[in-house]
Every structure is written in structure tokens, then in C-alpha cells.
Amino acid sequence: xxxxxxxxxxxxxxxxxxxxxxxxxxxxxxVEISENNYEQADKIETNDEVIELxxxxxxxxxTLNLIKPFDESKKPFLAVRPLVGRDGLDAFEVLQRSESAAxxxxxxxxxxxxxxxxxxxxxxxxxxxxxxxxxxxxTFDALGENIKTFSTVGLVPLESRESFTELMDEMGDFSYYExxxxxxxxxxxFVVVHLDKVAEFRNRVKTIGFTEAKYEHFQESPTDVMKKExxxxxxxxxxxxxxxxxxxxxxxxxKDLQSLEDYYxxxxxxxxxxxxxxxxxxxxxxxxxxxxxKEKEIKEELEKVSETALVEFRAPLEDExxxxxxxxxxxxxPFEAITxxxxxxxxxxxxxxxxxAPFYFIFFGMMMSDxxxxxxxxxxxxxxxxxxxxxxxxxxxxxxxxxxGVSTLGWGIVFGGWFxxxxxxxxxxPLQEPMMMLGLCLGIGVFQIIVGLxxxxxxxxxxxxxxxxxxxQISWVFVLLGLPSLLMGGVIAEFxxxxxxxxxxxxxxxxxxxxxxxxxxxxxxxxxxxxxTGYLSDIxxxxxxxxxxxxxxxxxxxxxxxxxxxxGSWIGIPFGVAILVIGHVFNIGINTLGAYVHSCRLxxxxxxxxxxxxxGRAFRPLKMEMKxxxxxx
Amino acid sequence: MLELLGNNLGAVLAMFGAALAxxxxxxxxAIGVGVAGQAAAGLVAEDPDxxxxxxxxxxxxxxQGIYGLLVGFMILLNIGVLGGEISVSTETGxxxxxxxxxxxxxxxxxxxxxxxxxxxxxxxxxxxxxEQGKAITMAIMVETYAVFALxxxxxxxxxV
Numbered sequence: 169x170x171x172x173x174x175x176x177x178x179x180x181x182x183x184x185x186x187x188x189x190x191x192x193x194x195x196x197x198x199v200e201i202s203e204n205n206y207e208q209a210d211k212i213e214t215n216d217e218v219i220e221l222x223x224x225x226x227x228x229x230x231t232l233n234l235i236k237p238f239d240e241s242k243k244p245f246l247a248v249r250p251l252v253g254r255d256g257l258d259a260f261e262v263l264q265r266s267e268s269a270a271x272x273x274x275x276x277x278x279x280x281x282x283x284x285x286x287x288x289x290x291x292x293x294x295x296x297x298x299x300x301x302x303x304x305x306x307t308f309d310a311l312g313e314n315i316k317t318f319s320t321v322g323l324v325p326l327e328s329r330e331s332f333t334e335l336m337d338e339m340g341d342f343s344y345y346e347x348x349x350x351x352x353x354x355x356x357x358f359v360v361v362h363l364d365k366v367a368e369f370r371n372r373v374k375t376i377g378f379t380e381a382k383y384e385h386f387q388e389s390p391t392d393v394m395k396k397e398x399x400x401x402x403x404x405x406x407x408x409x410x411x412x413x414x415x416x417x418x419x420x421x422x423k424d425l426q427s428l429e430d431y432y433x434x435x436x437x438x439x440x441x442x443x444x445x446x447x448x449x450x451x452x453x454x455x456x457x458x459x460x461x462k463e464k465e466i467k468e469e470l471e472k473v474s475e476t477a478l479v480e481f482r483a484p485l486e487d488e489x490x491x492x493x494x495x496x497x498x499x500x501x502p503f504e505a506i507t508x509x510x511x512x513x514x515x516x517x518x519x520x521x522x523x524x525a526p527f528y529f530i531f532f533g534m535m536m537s538d539x540x541x542x543x544x545x546x547x548x549x550x551x552x553x554x555x556x557x558x559x560x561x562x563x564x565x566x567x568x569x570x571x572x573g574v575s576t577l578g579w580g581i582v583f584g585g586w587f588x589x590x591x592x593x594x595x596x597x598p599l600q601e602p603m604m605m606l607g608l609c610l611g612i613g614v615f616q617i618i619v620g621l622x623x624x625x626x627x628x629x630x631x632x633x634x635x636x637x638x639x640x641q642i643s644w645v646f647v648l649l650g651l652p653s654l655l656m657g658g659v660i661a662e663f664x665x666x667x668x669x670x671x672x673x674x675x676x677x678x679x680x681x682x683x684x685x686x687x688x689x690x691x692x693x694x695x696x697x698x699x700x701t702g703y704l705s706d707i708x709x710x711x712x713x714x715x716x717x718x719x720x721x722x723x724x725x726x727x728x729x730x731x732x733x734x735x736g737s738w739i740g741i742p743f744g745v746a747i748l749v750i751g752h753v754f755n756i757g758i759n760t761l762g763a764y765v766h767s768c769r770l771x772x773x774x775x776x777x778x779x780x781x782x783x784g785r786a787f788r789p790l791k792m793e794m795k796x797x798x799x800x801x
Numbered sequence: 802m803l804e805l806l807g808n809n810l811g812a813v814l815a816m817f818g819a820a821l822a823x824x825x826x827x828x829x830x831a832i833g834v835g836v837a838g839q840a841a842a843g844l845v846a847e848d849p850d851x852x853x854x855x856x857x858x859x860x861x862x863x864x865q866g867i868y869g870l871l872v873g874f875m876i877l878l879n880i881g882v883l884g885g886e887i888s889v890s891t892e893t894g895x896x897x898x899x900x901x902x903x904x905x906x907x908x909x910x911x912x913x914x915x916x917x918x919x920x921x922x923x924x925x926x927x928x929x930x931x932e933q934g935k936a937i938t939m940a941i942m943v944e945t946y947a948v949f950a951l952x953x954x955x956x957x958x959x960x961v
Binding site for chain 2: 508509599602603606708709711712714716719722723725726729733758765768769772773
């Protein structure tokens with residue numbers, strides 16, 4: 169339910185036992201290995217091994233991606249990754265050898281594919297180059313310098329056509345030109361000039377944008393060149409088809425390759441971890457952080473695999489930077505995802521998840537506030553959770569949605585919303601009593617802010633700063649409780665008046681206590697009162713709960729109305745049903761997103777702003793992280 | 802024309818308000834979702850796996866258009882366009898018109914601004930995918946003012 173103590177662990181063992189020990193630690197998933205700058209007594213070889221493994225892993229990944237497009241077997245929509253144990257994973261080792269031939273030939277096929285594709289690109293480029301000159305029916309090698317003349321073909325931009333003819337006329341005798349073809353943006357010109365005038369010709373046509381064809385590499389006529397290249401393209405396309413067919417034959421290898429990929433990646437994680445070890449000729453040392461209460465389990469496990477290993481634990485030192493380990497009960501654990509998206513709490517701070525979870529649960533439900541949607545959300549999220557058993561972030565977010573679906577169902581009953589239809593509410597209908605709803609939202613907001621202030625006050629007291637707690641937090645609690653009470657009238661208002669006065673007095677007198685001099689203290693006290701605007705905007709921010717609730721309810725009403733209108737006649741019934749189904753699915757989607765992010769924001773800004781201490785370092789133990797399997801201890 | 806205005810000024814004003822709310826807030830959302838979509842397409846071209854995170858950010862500026870729709874719908878519902886007879890006094894019609902304005906104005910501007918924030922956020926998750934939560938939070942900060950506008954619009958429409 170909170171931030172768990174970390175302990176420093178040191179393991180010294182024989183090099184021969186290193187692999188066994190590492191594998192045990194990885195299976196336990198409870199030790200975060202720290203980087204250490206040991207003076208190495210012995211050269212470490214792991215660096216090369218890591219590079220080698222990374223190469224092998226990349227090869228497997230590459231071949232898998234190559235085969236995948238040819239896998240036509242149907243995959244279930246929601247697939248669960250199969251379980252694999254330690255022995256099962258070890259058994260994958262044989263795949264290294266048995267799959268190496270497949271990997272080699274697949275890599276070869278990939279090279280052939282790349283070669284064929286580059287040839288097609290080359291041929292296409294040549295065709296593009298020659299295509300404008302298709303109306304030139306002589307061969308290219310007839311162009312260029314002859315005994316007395318120079319001939320060429322080129323493109324003249326359409327707008328320069330007249331300047332070109334003028335220019336050619338000015339070239340005088342011994343020059344000839346012919347417009348062969350008119351294209352979209354240019355004309356194709358065939359030009360013959362006297363050898364002595366080539367330089368002059370080139371200089372003059374440069375100014376009007378004449379581009380000469382580059383025909384040095386071609387002998388045949390443009391049409392023949394294109395014909396040859398097209399034949400080439402066809403040849404290479406056939407070759408590509410053949411290679412594809414050969415690759416498709418490897419589809420049955422997919423499962424083994426996936427197993428091998430996970431084998432390599434778990435091995436790589438170990439090798440990378442062992443780069444942080446210290447080595448002597450025969451022994452190694454590793455240091456890291458563990459969850460304090462797993463001390464015994466780790467010690468027992470290591471003693472089981474190695475008789476000589478020496479394991480020691482100690483509490484973190486005063487100035488040591490240790491990771492934040494968070495553990496929560498199964499109800500608030502999914503909500504860790506919300507905090508993870510924000511920041512990692514400082515290891516010396518407080519884990520906000522248990523405090524935040526109930527508020528998140530309530531806010532989300534109030535924003536969706538439709539019993540029908542709640543049932544659907546909870547059912548779908550639970551089904552996906554049960555079917556795919558996702559781990560990590562995805563699993564937590566699905567858990568949040570499943571739980572908040574229950575809250576949505578509850579608030580839907582309270583406010584009388586069932587798929588946008590107004591049913592008799594348990595309490596009141598927000599559309600009919602909007603002021604009541606607004607008051608409820610702001611009231612919950614004030615409550616959450618006060619809870620946040622109390623948490624901050626508690627932290628201050630725990631750190632031996634009770635006066636900070638009183639002047640910086642409790643004073644505001646008085647103000648926040650006192651001012652709204654003034655609206656109530658009667659005894660409560662009288663009581664509220666004094667609370668507010670006490671709160672403001674505390675702020676005025678003591679908020680500037682850290683400042684120097686009597687004037688500084690007075691100004692500090694006065695300016696702290698200005699903080700009331702911050703609290704005001706925080707509280708008003710909670711009105712978004714009402715806003716989001718309106719959005720869900722009224723969009724549902726929109727679709728119900730349109731659907732209802734269509735269903736007035738029998739022809740419209742199928743369309744009406746379609747509108748209703750699509751509309752409500754759309755509404756659930758857009759409002760789940762809205763409720764999710766707006767509930768997050770209320771936690772991050774309004775709640776965490778009061779007490780959260782972030783910039784911690786998350787605990788990342790060495791563990792079995794696999795793409796295709798789930799690890800089972 | 803004048804006769805229509807004279808006899809139904811209330812309904813005309815109310816519908817004018819509904820049209821503004823849906824039209825302006827919708828315009829803002831279209832622009833916002835559009836620019837965010839361009840950025841998202843750029844990111845997905847580089848890394849197709851980020852489609853999900855990019856899509857969430859692209860969707861965020863779309864909500865203002867929905868708020869506009871809500872306000873428009875509530876006005877039409879209250880003046881009886883959606884079934885029943887259209888009957889609304891000039892005074893009430895004018896209130897509905899005023900009620901539509903916050904969502905129309907804040908919807909238009911906040912959706913565009915939120916679109917720009919979403920573009921920046923998409924740029925952020927291109928380089929640091931783990932910071933998606935922060936990118937979304939930044940975009941949601943802009944949305945606050947659209948939600949406030951919706952709230953006041955709805956209070957006017959529901960309470961007059």
C-alpha cells in the first residue's frame with residue numbers, strides 16, 4: 169500500500185556459477201542490478217558476447233518480419249501468449265542450431281529480393297529517361313559527332329519554343345532542326361549543327377532551358393531500349409515471385425523462430441546485466457537493489473543453485489540514490505498506471521495510488537454516468553483481461569477501465585441514465601437539477617483538495633516540521649472549509665466565519681515566516697492570501713466532471729432521438745437500429761477517452777499538486793521479458 | 802422574410818445560436834483534428850507502432866465539435882424542433898442565442914489551440930514515447946476552457 173523499503177544486495181560467486189545465479193535472479197524478477205565502476209581485476213568478455221547476441225537477435229527478428237506477410241493462418245482476435253517455464257525456455261537452446269540453416273537461407277533470399285528490386289528500379293529509371301524521346305526513331309549511337317556535323321536530341325520547355333526556333337534560324341547555314349513531338353511541358357527537338365558551331369549552339373540554347381538527352385550509354389533506338397528494359401523488369405518480377413514462394417515455404421518455422429527470439433532476448437538481458445559485474449580471475453561480484461521483504465526468498469534461491477555464493481544484504485545509506493518500489497493491493501494496483509504516466513514518486517516521498525484510486529474511480533463514473541455503458545465497459549474490459557492476460561501497462565489500464573465500469577454503472581443508477589434514456593434516478597437527474605450537480609462536483613473537489621492538504625501536512629509532521637503543516641496546509645483547510653460554510657446560513661455559517669478568520673489569520677501571520685525582516689514577513693503573509701485564486705481555479709476545475717457527464721448523456725440522447733425518428737416507419741427500422749448501435753459505440757469510445765484523460769488531469773494538477781514529490785527512479789528488476797511467451801516461475 | 806422574423810423571432814434567434822454553436826465549434830475541431838492528423842500521419846509513417854498513441858492525441862481537439870453539437874441539440878430540443886410544435890418567446894429565444902455563444906467562441910479558438918498543442922505532443926512522443934501521459938495532459942489543459950464554456954452554455958439553456 170505504499171512505497172516499500174529497498175535493500176542493497178551484494179552477491180559474490182564463482183565465475184562457473186555465474187550463469188546459474190543470473191538465471192535464478194532473472195526468474196525471480198526481484199533484483200535490480202546496479203551499474204558499478206569496479207576496477208576490473210580480470211578482462212570482461214561479455215561486451216563481445218552482447219554484440220554477438222544482439223546481432224543474432226536482429227537476424228531472428230529480421231527473418232520473422234520477412235516470413236510474416238506470407239503467414240495466412242487465421243489468428244484469433246484476442247490471443248493469449250502461451251506460458252513457458254524455466255526448463256521450457258532452456259529447451260529452446262537447441263533451436264539455435266536447428267534454425268540456423270533457415271535463418272541463413274532467408275537472409276540470402278532477402279538479399280536476392282533487394283537485388284531484384286534495385287534492378288527493377290534501375291530499369292524504370294532508364295525507361296523514364298528515354299520515354300520522352302520515343303518519337304526519335306533512329307538509334308542513339310547515330311547521334312553525337314560525325315565527320316562534319318554534330319547531332320543531338322533534347323527537350324525545349326513549351327514556353328521557349330518560339331525563342332528556340334528563332335535561335336536556330338539565327339544559327340544560319342549548316343544547321344538543321346526538327347520538332348519531333350510535343351509533350352505536356354516541353355517539345356522534343358532533333359538538332360544538327362556544324363561541328364565548328366557546337367560550342368556556340370550549346371551556349372545559346374542554355375539560356376532558353378534546352379536539356380540534351382543523355383544517350384551516351386545507349387546504342388539502340390529509344391523504343392528498343394524501352395523494350396529491353398521492360399523485358400528486364402518482367403524477368404526480375406518473375407524472380408521476385410519465385411523468391412516469395414520460397415520464403416512462404418518457411419511459414420511453418422514461425423513458431424520456432426519466435427521461441428528462439430525469446431530465448432535470445434532473455435539471454436541478452438542476462439548478458440547485459442553481467443556487464444555491470446566486477447570480475448577477478450575466478451570470481452565475480454554483483455550489487456543491486458531488492459524489495460526488502462524478498463530478502464529471504466532470494467537468499468534461499470541462490471543457496472540452492474550455488475553452494476559457494478556469498479549473499480549479503482544491507483539497508484540503503486543516508487545519501488544513496490535507491491529506486492522507488494511501489495506495492496499496492498489488487499484493487500488499487502491497476503491505478504498505478506495513472507501515476508506511472510505522470511511521474512515516479514520519489515523514494516523518500518509517498519505513494520499516492522491508494523489515496524488517488526477512490527477519487528479516480530468516482531470521477532470516472534460520474535463523467536460517464538450511464539448504467540448501460542458501465543455494464544458494457546466492465547464486461548468488455550474484464551473479458552479482454554481474462555482472455556489475453558496482458559502484463560504491464562496494458563493490463564493495468566484494462567483493470568482501471570473494468571473497475572471504473574462498475575463505478576459508471578453505480579453513478580448511472582444514481583443519476584438515472586440508461587443508454588441515454590431517462591429512467592427514474594436513485595438520487596436526482598443532473599439535467600433537471602444542474603445547480604445540484606454543480607454543487608456536488610465542486611463539493612467533491614473541495615474534499616479531494618483537503619485530502620491532498622492533509623497528506624502534505626502528514627508528510628510535514630512525519631519529517632518533524634509540525635509548524636509547516638499547521639501554517640502551510642491546515643490554515644488552508646480552515647479557509648477551504650470556512651468560506652463555503654458561509655453560504656449555508658445559520659449556525660454553520662457562524663462557525664464557518666470563525667474558521668475562515670482563523671485560517672486567514674494563520675496565513676497572514678505565519679506564511680511569510682521564512683522571509684527576512686518584519687516587512688518581508690508581512691509581505692509574505694499578504695501575498696499568501698493571493699493563493700486563494702489558485703485554490704478557486706482548482707475547485708472550479710472540478711466542474712468538468714459535470715461537463716463530461718453532460719457530454720455522455722446528451723450525445724446518447726442525440727442518437728436516441730435520431731434513431732427514434734428513423735424507426736417511425738418500418739423502412740427506417742434497420743437504419744434506426746444501425747444509428748443506435750454505431751452511435752452508442754462511438755459515444756462510449758469518445759467518452760471513455762474523455763473520462764479517462766480528464767480524471768487523470770484532476771489527479772495530476774489539482775490533487776498531486778498539493779503533496780506529490782516526483783522525480784523518483786522506478787524499480788526495474790532483471791526479469792524475463794518476452795515478446796511471444798509469458799514466463800511462469 | 803420580415804414576417805417570418807416578426808412572428809418567430811424567438812425561434813429564429815434560438816436556431817441562429819444553435820447554428821453558431823455547431824458551426825463554429827465544429828470548425829475549430831475540424832482545424833484542430835486536421836493539423837494533429839497531419840502530424841500523426843508523419844509519425845506513423847516513421848513508426849507504425851505509435852498509431853495508437855498518435856490517434857489519442859489527434860482525437861483530443863475533436864471534443865469541442867461534440868460540445869457544439871450538444872448545445873445545438875439541447876436548444877433544438879427545448880424549442881420543439883425535434884417533435885412537437887415550435888414555440889418559443891422572443892425573450893427565451895434570445896437567451897438561447899446568448900447561451901450558445903460561450904461554446905461557439907471558446908469551442909472555435911480552443912480546438913485550434915488544442916490542435917497545435919497536440920501537434921507538439923505528437924512530436925514529443927516521436928522522440929520520447931514513454932512521455933505520452935504528459936503530452937496528453939498538456940493538451941487537456943487547453944480543453945479545460947471548452948469544458949467551462951460548455952458548462953455555462955448548458956446552465957443558461959437548462960435554467961432559463
